[in-house]
Amino acid sequence: MSTRRGLFVAPFDALADPRVVGDLAASAEAAGWDGFFVWDHLAYGDRVTAIADPWTCCAAIAMRTERLLLGPMVTPLPRRRPQVLARQAASLAVLSGGRFVLGLGIGDDWVGELSGFGDEADPKVRGRMLDEGLEVLTGLLRGEPVDHVGEHYTARDARFRPAPAVPIWLAGRFGNRAPMRRAATRDGFFVIGLDGPDDLDALTADLVALRPAPGFDVVVDLRPEQDPGEWLDRGASWVLTRIGPFDLDLDAVRSIVEAGP
Template identity: 80%
Template sequence: MTTRRGLFLAPFDALADAGVVGDLAATAEAAGWDGFFLWDHLQYGDRVTSIADVWTCCAAVAMRTETMVFGPMVTPLPRRRPQVLARQAASLAVLSGGRFVLGLGLGDDWVGEFSAFGDEPDPRVRGRMLDEGLDVLTALLSGEPVDHVGTHYTVRDVGFRPAPAVPIWLAGRFGNRAPLRRAAGHDGYFVIGLEGPDDLDDVTAGFAAHRPTDGSDGFDVVVDLQPRQDPTPWLDRGASWLLTRIGPYDLDLAEVRQTIEAGP
């Protein structure tokens, strides 16, 4: 299995401009990166003062690149309306010629991402919203008629077109079983909080009962590294993607550009 290399970039402060993000994506593609993934936050504590909208940034990336895979990493589905998200995801997939990946997760309320706006703060409730929202979202993305009345979402006799393929990656912290279970039913797992490459053995073993993780069925296992972290020990350990993290704090545009230009 060939491990692909991508960027995991926070569109914060010096990067809180969709035009700048588009420029960086074009630079990344020219430098040989395979993917370009963007954090999705509404706020991020006192050390971050400016944040760009991830969907506007994704459109800029789609327009400025030709080959790279890209997408939000990750969007908290429980604060979104699945029907709106389905339209956005399908539109970006069409715009990019099929290069869009939708990263989804539970979200975290540590700086009031949910509670400050009256959204659901209880992670257990958000977990149930995520499971039901995934059912609605994937049904709408299929292009088939959808009729759903649930605890959190209602869709009555609706069919969405166009219906391009949209891979879905689920995110979760290492050691938590529920995110792994969710991810096994979709296209990939972005696992957060690994201490070392040996932890990947536990991740792949956890999927063994559900599906192979050797890339033979197109399932992706995704991890992120710090900008100066040596990727070599992580290669050929079961991850199909290694992402280099850029952010969240003290971002300097010149330094970011230098990191990207250096290539994977």
């Protein structure tokens, strides 16, 4: 299977408008890109002043396109309520005609994005919250009866419909074993922090040992100036081009999008 190409877009500043994001997604589809994924942040330091809601952006992308895969990349599940997230994900899967991918992780508190709003700052606790939240979330997304009372989440005698298929990609930094093991039980691994394409060989070997299900996606992202050719056919099923986060110029972004993969 050939490597698919997508865009990994920060909806910040010049792109902090779901209408603009929808326009870019339509242009991306026309230019031959395979996916359009948006960052999920509430804050991103002093250099970013405006941020759009990724869920509204995903709805705009779904309405403006017919072929692109789309989704938040990635949502910190520990700051979300899994039952609300399940409703949002299912609705976007229906709206997009089955093109929605849910990217999840523990989140990062490097600019106080979590602790500044009273969310959990300890990454080990967030890891446990992610594992427990995934149990609740995936049960609800499958339309199964869920009766869960845990340390962090409660869902008593719940069963959600509709229950469309929603692939889940989990994110983690290269070399960190826990996120990779967690991802291997789902549909894909969005790996952060690869130094070069040779790292994909080590990653692929580690994943083989974990034996993920057939069709498992390995996703990497590159800066626009990086040569994607070096990364293709090296074990990644998706190579994304990163747009952002800083000093975004709409005309420059349009040029990257319209140039195609």
